[in-house]
Amino acid sequence: MYQTKNELSESIRERNIELLNARLVDCIDLQSQIKQAHWNVKGPNFIALHRLFDEIYEAVGEYVDTIAERAVQLGGIAQGTVRVAATRSTLREYPLLASGETSHVEAVSSVLAAFGQLARKAIDEATEDGDADTADLFTGVSRGIDMWLWFVEAHLQ
Template sequence: MASKKMKIPTTIDLGDQTRTAMVGLLQANLADGIDLVYQLKQAHWTVRGPNFIGFHELLDQLHEQVEDKVDLTAERIAVLGGQAEGTVDVSAQTSRLPKYPLDAVKIEDHVAAVTKSLAAYAENVRKAIDEASEAGDEGTADLFTEISRAADRARWFVEAHKVAA
């Protein structure tokens, strides 16, 4: 990953050290979000089975929701004077999410894989809430709180497709 040095002039009232730390934190979560966006599309494109259309459409909706959070994350990086590194290449190199099983086809396989990725994403975001708060950047902490709520809701929607034991 490239330097987290501040590249965009800003008059925001956070110190350079805080801004640099927050840009790094946001960048890590940006990579996770971009990875998740494409994991959701992978599932959307390849899922097959009973209740196909409902799950297929859910995946598309979740893709759009995560993509919105990715955009907010990248914009927060810019607000803090950083340069978002949002290419698929950077995301592939730095994402902390589990690798998506490319052989998944059945709905239950996609449910398990998407749930696992959403859980990792939400866990990373919750840690980021604490880090941003401890650094004194409540704006970034609030953004991560918004993302956390959306990730938890998305996981709930996906988990609702699990077959009851």
């Protein structure tokens, strides 16, 4: 770990760097899955979903950056290469052969919901550790993921 004048204890910072890196790889995987849907969606609502998935991709990219930067702020190293994400992500694999809009909407809503659950768990873990800023970061991410999930699920109703 790098030296920092951050007043959180080294043990708290270490645990939260580990937490942040775990969610970072999931978030990178989430972003790539959203782009997979963006590229391959087909159907009568193609343009609406194509654009929606691109908006989600951009927003998730900001979550990736925020999570990675927090790990570094705490004195850690952000571990977010594609290879690291591929080996450590806890998200389910995206159905690569999906093409119809319903199958993509189902897959995207499922992965958003799964990541949202992980973000809420991270809020609890950071709160228990006394790292209010990391908890707040994940609260913002969770709120954003829930909004995108709502937008996507609206296409199923």
